Amino acid sequence: xxxxxxxxxxxxxxxxxxxxxxxxxxxxxxxxxxxxxxxxxxxxxxxxxxxxxxxxxxxxxxxxxxxxxxxxxxxxxxxxxxxxxxxxxxxxxxxxxxxxxxxxxxxxxxxxxxxxxxxxxxxxxxxxxxxxxxxxxxxxxxxxxxxxxxxxxxxxxxxxxxxxxxxxxxxxxxxxxxxxxxxxxxxxxxxxxxxxxxxxxxxxxxxxxxxxxxxxxxxxxxxxxxxxxxxxxxxxxxxxxxxxxxx
Numbered sequence: 001x002x003x004x005x006x007x008x009x010x011x012x013x014x015x016x017x018x019x020x021x022x023x024x025x026x027x028x029x030x031x032x033x034x035x036x037x038x039x040x041x042x043x044x045x046x047x048x049x050x051x052x053x054x055x056x057x058x059x060x061x062x063x064x065x066x067x068x069x070x071x072x073x074x075x076x077x078x079x080x081x082x083x084x085x086x087x088x089x090x091x092x093x094x095x096x097x098x099x100x101x102x103x104x105x106x107x108x109x110x111x112x113x114x115x116x117x118x119x120x121x122x123x124x125x126x127x128x129x130x131x132x133x134x135x136x137x138x139x140x141x142x143x144x145x146x147x148x149x150x151x152x153x154x155x156x157x158x159x160x161x162x163x164x165x166x167x168x169x170x171x172x173x174x175x176x177x178x179x180x181x182x183x184x185x186x187x188x189x190x191x192x193x194x195x196x197x198x199x200x201x202x203x204x205x206x207x208x209x210x211x212x213x214x215x216x217x218x219x220x221x222x223x224x225x226x227x228x229x230x231x232x233x234x235x236x237x238x239x240x241x242x243x244x245x246x247x
């Protein structure tokens with residue numbers, strides 16, 4: 001009963017939704033027998049009041065950076081790719097054309113062909129030195145050590161994660177890294193760190209940068225900018241940097 005009351009109140013407090021509901025109900029009463037195809041009861045209301053927008057909203061960082069990484073794999077064509085704690089959407093979709101081994105501190109129960117999911121700690125990866133030819137860790141390192149996902153508090157947790165990723169990447173292998181980037185280095189506890197371009201290059205100084213691509217914070221500056229320049233970071237506070245390194 002409480003749920004029914006809550007749903008009814010939500011309907012009444014959303015004028016445009018109430019208008020649509022009444023119009024839909026009227027169409028049922030004036031329709032033909034096809035209107036009986038579905039059960040229709042106020043108890044089944046599942047109101048979505050934030051979706052009637054002029055444009056489809058999306059998370060710029062996560063849609064663009066996974067699209068960037070998929071394009072890189074389409075170009076590099078690895079026989080197998082290892083992903084560590086990146087978006088599950090990335091692993092799920094890319095596994096359609098590249099075998100993926102997915103590792104996460106909190107293992108995912110994924111059941112797809114070409115995709116295997118394992119438990120793995122980014123601070124102690126289960127691989128021998130220089131053994132992984134194609135590996136990614138995207139929008140993840142910035143969280144390590146801040147306790148957000150149940151991990152141990154460690155100011156330098158991100159540096160330790162970077163050290164592990166560098167350790168396991170094979171000589172000549174590809175390492176895809178995605179991190180929040182801006183003009184100023186900031187920790188927004190306990191969400192994430194934001195890095196500068198020079199910081200990121202310093203963390204991977206033993207590697208060669210093959211590509212830097214940028215996702216500006218706001219769409220007024222564009223979408224995914226492949227082969228961006230460091231100057232394009234000017235004025236950014238929470239942009240997204242995509243780095244393709246080779247060991």
